Structure formats: structure tokens, C-alpha cells
Amino acid sequence: MEKKHNGLNATHLTMMALGTVIGGSFFLGSSVAIHAAGPSILISYILGGILVYFILFAFSEMTVANPDSGSFRTFAANTFGPGTGFVVGWVYWTGMVLAMSSEATAVSILVREWYPNISIPVLGSLIIIGVTLLNLLGADKLSKLESGLASIKLLAIVSFIVIGLLLISGLLGGKAIGTGELTNEPFMPGGIRGIAGSMLIVIFSYAGFEIIGLAASEAKDPKKTIPKAITTTVICLVGFYIVSVAVLLPLIPTASLSEDVSPMVAALNLQGMGWAGTVINIVLITAILSTMLAAMFGLGRMMRSLADEGHAPTFIQDKSDVPYKGILFSGASMLLGLSIGLLLPSVYMFLISSGGFALLFTYTVIMATHIRFRKKNGCPPEGKCQMPGFPFTSWIALICLIVIILSMPFISGQSSGLIAGIIMIIFYSSIYLAMKYLNNSRKNYESNKIIINHKILPAEYSDELTDINIKRHDLKD
Numbered sequence: 001m002e003k004k005h006n007g008l009n010a011t012h013l014t015m016m017a018l019g020t021v022i023g024g025s026f027f028l029g030s031s032v033a034i035h036a037a038g039p040s041i042l043i044s045y046i047l048g049g050i051l052v053y054f055i056l057f058a059f060s061e062m063t064v065a066n067p068d069s070g071s072f073r074t075f076a077a078n079t080f081g082p083g084t085g086f087v088v089g090w091v092y093w094t095g096m097v098l099a100m101s102s103e104a105t106a107v108s109i110l111v112r113e114w115y116p117n118i119s120i121p122v123l124g125s126l127i128i129i130g131v132t133l134l135n136l137l138g139a140d141k142l143s144k145l146e147s148g149l150a151s152i153k154l155l156a157i158v159s160f161i162v163i164g165l166l167l168i169s170g171l172l173g174g175k176a177i178g179t180g181e182l183t184n185e186p187f188m189p190g191g192i193r194g195i196a197g198s199m200l201i202v203i204f205s206y207a208g209f210e211i212i213g214l215a216a217s218e219a220k221d222p223k224k225t226i227p228k229a230i231t232t233t234v235i236c237l238v239g240f241y242i243v244s245v246a247v248l249l250p251l252i253p254t255a256s257l258s259e260d261v262s263p264m265v266a267a268l269n270l271q272g273m274g275w276a277g278t279v280i281n282i283v284l285i286t287a288i289l290s291t292m293l294a295a296m297f298g299l300g301r302m303m304r305s306l307a308d309e310g311h312a313p314t315f316i317q318d319k320s321d322v323p324y325k326g327i328l329f330s331g332a333s334m335l336l337g338l339s340i341g342l343l344l345p346s347v348y349m350f351l352i353s354s355g356g357f358a359l360l361f362t363y364t365v366i367m368a369t370h371i372r373f374r375k376k377n378g379c380p381p382e383g384k385c386q387m388p389g390f391p392f393t394s395w396i397a398l399i400c401l402i403v404i405i406l407s408m409p410f411i412s413g414q415s416s417g418l419i420a421g422i423i424m425i426i427f428y429s430s431i432y433l434a435m436k437y438l439n440n441s442r443k444n445y446e447s448n449k450i451i452i453n454h455k456i457l458p459a460e461y462s463d464e465l466t467d468i469n470i471k472r473h474d475l476k477d
Helices: 008-021 032-063 072-080 082-111 119-136 137-169 180-184 191-206 222-251 263-270 276-308 326-342 347-377 392-406 416-448 461-474
Strands: 449-452 455-458
Touching: 008 032, 008 137, 008 222, 032 072, 032 191, 032 222, 032 347, 032 392, 032 416, 072 276, 082 119, 082 276, 082 326, 082 347, 082 416, 119 137, 119 276, 119 326, 119 347, 137 222, 137 263, 137 455, 180 222, 191 222, 191 347, 191 392, 222 263, 263 347, 263 449, 276 326, 347 392, 416 449
Parallel strands: none
Antiparallel strands: 449 455
């Protein structure tokens, strides 16, 4: 399929990745992680950054070798068989659809703070429809829009860091805060358990970088662009997260944080900056919309990849440059997910946690695939080994991901996500096995028939009909 655009460069891919990753999970959800771990949350973000570093560079090696639109699904299928590719593709797609449905609900709730009478179902539906239609514009236009939205988020984080440093140094507010609240609380109030409990949420806040792989088939010179985009993404994510949290800690007691308020808003409010709440709310809405746009970009391409291999309904197959049918199908599914969440409000947390499980499962498959990939192929063809310390680092990352998944029941509200994730894996595995059985049955049935004179006849008549045809041939001669 010939591309109608010049290709995405490293900056486009980086901004798309940052647009997907930096969302509500960091601006809002990080309150829970910081509350659980206290000041030792810095350790959690550093450990999470190291783990993401390993995953991203394992991912980069395979993407450089095969910049396919199916990305990690294609890698898994090539390594472990089509069944694994089918399951991981559909589990990822389902989890992201559920997670993005919940994000549309979150935006609607935030907007209601200014417009209390607005209908959440109507606004949520309009947001999903808008995100879907914008994705139909194609990679070039979407990457420019995504870069703009991602820039707003990065500017907000940088602004918070600058204001926080000015408060700590005394250049703003008149009195230096210094170490502030850090002097009044222990470094690890929850012990090792607090760090372990925060790790799941921290990993969620790093999740979404796989968009780089899903966009690789539309990148300009993938062998150079992908590694550069991944390196920049890692540096930006780890740097911004760690520095912003380090600045936050002296400004507010970690025990006072709750999941209802952004930690940045809470910290600045405590320092007498009431205007911060409105500004951060606007940024938070922008962040979530940016995440939804980038996620829809990846979902449309994942769906097309599945359809091209016969693993999705044939009506989704699309040979155009933009996977219109996959995007529209994903948008319609998000509307269904939104309606479920609104009918059963208690499902909101379930949507988030099940989406988180899908991402963790995907990263686990990526690391398992990378270990087998390197064992079979060595370094990427025409590429270079980027994964430091292989195979030890790949195994460490794989084990850590499995431990994080298994720790979900120990974190409030995450048990349902783990159960839903296991059900998703069993459900899609069963569908694949059923499809495989039906295909084999059909092939066996058709192999017992022969085609003569454009008619399909049972195999038991084949000998007699062959004799008749031979006799006809002799008569003609």
C-alpha cells in the first residue's frame, strides 16, 4: 500500500507517544500512588522508568526489524504462533476501548464543574464521535494536532516544576519552603508494601508508549526514526515524572492526597494559589482528549491488522491509507463501553483496571516475544542491538511485569480488573480455538470433494466420473 504522506518523523512519533502516555493517570491518578508510598514514591517512579526503558528498547529492536502495522501482535504471532497474536491483539484492543470509554466519562465529569446541567451521556458520546472523526483525517494532520495537545501537557508540567522551585527557594511567596513537608514525614511511611502498592499505578502512568510501534508502518525511515523516537520518549517521561514529583513532595503532606484531586492542584492550593485548580482542570481535559486521540490512532491500525489476517470480521478490511473501517468500528465500540459505564456507575473503576490489565498483559507478551526473537535472530536485521544486558534485563523485566499483574488483588479496586483480564484471555482463546476447529472442519470437508465441469461432487463418485471422462476423451480422439 503506497503512502500518501511523507511519513511520520521522530518528533511526530515522540509527541504521539507522550500524548498517549501523559494523561489522567499522571495528572489525577498519581495521587493514589503518592499517598500509598509517601516520599518513597520517587523510588517507584525510578523503578518504573527503568522497567519502561527495558520494555521500550526490546520493543524498538523488533519494530526496526519489522515495522508492521500490527506491531507487537505481529511479533507475537511470528514468534509463538497465530493464536498468541490473535489473543494479544484482541485483548489489547478490548482493554483500550474500555479504558478510553472511561476517559470520555472522566472528561464529561470535569466539564460539569463549569456546566452542572450538561448531560454526561450526550457530552461523552460527542467526545468519542469527535475523536473518531478527527482520526479519519489521517496520520499527517492527526500528528500535528496531537503534537499541539501534547505540548500543552508538557508546558503544564514544566510550569508546575518552575512554580514549585520558586516556592521552595522563596522567590515566589516571600518565604522559602525548603524541604518543607519532607521534614515532617518518614521517607517510607508504608514500608516496602507502600512502594509495591504504588508500582501498579506508576506503571499505568507510563503506559501507552506502544503507539510508536503501531505507527511504525507510517514512519519515515523506521530504522532511524523508531530508535530516536523511543530514546526521546524515555528521557522525557522519566525526567518529567521524577522531577515533578520531587518538586511536589516539599509542598504538601503525602498523607493528605486523595484520588479526587490532582496532587498538583492540591499542592498549589495549599500554597495559596487557588487559580491552579481551574488551570489544571483545563490541562487535564486536554490531556485526556490527547490520550484518546492517540489511542484511537493505534486501535484503528490494530483492527486493520487483525482483519487483514482473517482474525476480525471481513467488513473491517480496508486497503486505504487511513484504516477508516477499523477506526469507525473502534469508535462505535467505545460508545457501547460508555453506555455500559453510565448504566452501571460502579463499572467505572472496572473499566480503568481492566484496561490497565490489557496493557500489562501486552507488555508481558512483548518481553516474552523479545527473548525468543533474540534467541532466534540475534540482533535486528540491518539494525543494532539496543537492549543493554540481554538476556538478563529482558528476563528481569518479564518477571517484574508478572509480579505486578499478580499484585493487582492487593490494591483496592484492581481485583475486578484482574478477573476481567483473565476472562478476556480465556474468551478470546476460546474464540480462536473455535475458529481454528471450524476452519479445519471446512478444509477436511472440501478435501473430500472434487470439482468437475464446475460442479462440486462427493469424493465417492470420483473414480466413476474419472472413468467416464477418460472414455469421453477417447471418443473425441
